[in-house]
Amino acid sequence: MPNERLRAVMAAGGWTHTDLARAVDIDPKSVERWVNLGRTPRRATALKAAQTLGEDVHALWPQLRQAQAARAVSPELVALYDQRADLPVSVFVELLGEARQQIDVLVYAAVFLHEAFPRLNDLLRERAAKGCAVRIAVGDADGVRVQQRGQEERFGHGIESRCRLALMHYRPLAGVPGIDLRTHGTTLYNSLYRADDQVLVNAHVWGVNAYAAPVWHLRRSGGGGIFDTYAESFNAAWDTARPVEG
Known part of the structure; x- marks a missing residue:
């Protein structure tokens, strides 16, 4: 028919x-x-x-x-990946590069982005210059929860050093019009990479490094869905974060 x-x-x-x-x-x-x-x-x-x-x-x-x-699967689910390592960095870069209104990144470090794509800061500057609001929140290396995550993942002080490295990568963006950079000390249940109405959610698993934890790709299809749940979670974490001065 x-x-x-x-x-x-x-x-x-x-x-x-x-x-x-x-x-x-x-x-x-x-x-x-x-x-x-x-x-x-x-x-x-x-x-x-x-x-x-x-x-x-x-x-x-x-x-x-x-x-x-x-x-019983959310209509907002675009794809589910077994682990973050399954996604080429180009997936993250293309998602952020397509943003027109809003980019939100909530991580502890995620230095893999800058390591694999050195032009990330340039891309974020370009998006901001086009009117896209960019918010980046990285982990406070001196925070108790960051240190605890290192112990849980048997990564020792490595995660703290990677938080400092992430901040070093992003610091040149501090003070750029349209870009807001902060550090946070929250318990990070998920790393979030949002571009407008799409988000990549790297779900953290106790004792497992983020690269080996699953990722789901969501696209907002209306108010009150799972996408909005993560968007609100980002906002709550953002409100606790401290601005990084240029």
């Missing part, structure tokens, strides 16, 4: 099968099957297509809601 809602939305917006396929990075034949045969795309693909068309994903594919309820 054809997907009449999808067909009408595409027609109203002047979208051809090829146009939508190119925007979503799939084969045009897949779009043709969605429209003419009523096939249902994978959730991540459906979310991207719906966002491209400016529609609610469940309005285009109601069956996804039913499947969602059966699996």
Whole structure:
């Protein structure tokens, strides 16, 4: 049975099968099957297509809601990775580079970003110059919770030195218009890398280094979802953090 809602939305917006396929990075034949045969795309693909068309994903594919309820999986989940090491740094860089309004980073150190992409500060400056609000919070190396994390992960004083190294990397950004740099002493349950309505969440596991802990990629699909939970968590941690002077 054809997907009449999808067909009408595409027609109203002047979208051809090829146009939508190119925007979503799939084969045009897949779009043709969605429209003419009523096939249902994978959730991540459906979310991207719906966002491209400016529609609610469940309005285009109601069956996804039913499947969602059966699996109890958040519709905001784009992807789940077994460990952070599975993601090339380019995933983080491309996400931040696409931000237009807001970048939020909450970590203890995450020096892997600067080590693998030395132009990170330049990218953040460029985003800020384009009007993107950038907030970076790194761990307070002298904080009790940072030291405790080192003990729990059997990393000793290494995590403290990496916090200092992270601050050294980011310090040139202190005082740059549009960029706010702070240090925090919170118990870090998750490292967060937010770009507008997307976020990479590196979930920390007791006794496990962050690179070996899982990461989930979320995209906001409405108010009150899991994305907002992490956004509010960032704000709460940010409010406790101390500004770094230029």
